């Protein structure tokens with residue numbers, strides 16, 4: 001990202017943060033992934049349980065390695081190697097009662113709406129209700145003008161790329177394009193649009209001035 005893109009990113013991100021605040025959600029901006037990582041780690045209280053949700057953004061940041069170093073913090077991690085599908089499902093259930101969940105958002109609109117699409121639903125369910133605190137780390141590449149462009153981004157870009165990443169047997173893996181499949185491995189089953197929250201600042205969006213995740 002060059003200097004001009006950096007200026008654009010901060011201006012737009014600060015405007016999105018104002019829109020989030022009007023919706024009783026919190027937001028903050030970090031120009032770099034490294035700064036975002038430090039600021040997110042500082043938000044995790046001592047002794048907290050932290051639910052790991054599927055997010056390449058968090059992985060790109062190296063966030064989980066950093067959180068694992070925190071004393072007295074327990075990561076509820078359904079991606080732990082060696083778990084059977086049944087065990088991973090049970091860990092996802094436990095995550096619903098965590099102190100903190102960390103994920104990204106598939107898209108965020110200029111007026112502060114969070115748009116996500118899940119295969120199993122645990123990530124969007126936990127964003128909506130369950131964990132006491134929700135921290136979403138979002139690269140500026142996921143800021144879109146409105147709901148239509150958010151849904152188009154998610155369906156025609158995020159979902160096919162994630163299908164490819166996960167090695168699924170979905171048609172979009174072959175073509176790169178969504179075929180509205182009915183595959184058993186379809187990852188596009190539950191939409192969520194979060195427009196605000198009754199619990200003020202339960203959701204905090206950390207916007208990052210870099211392209212991160214899908």
Ligand code: SF4
Pocket residue numbers: 155159160163170171172173177178179180181182183185186187188
């Ligand atoms: S609906 Fe199916 S084909 Fe379309 S993006 Fe999702 S998984 Fe891929």
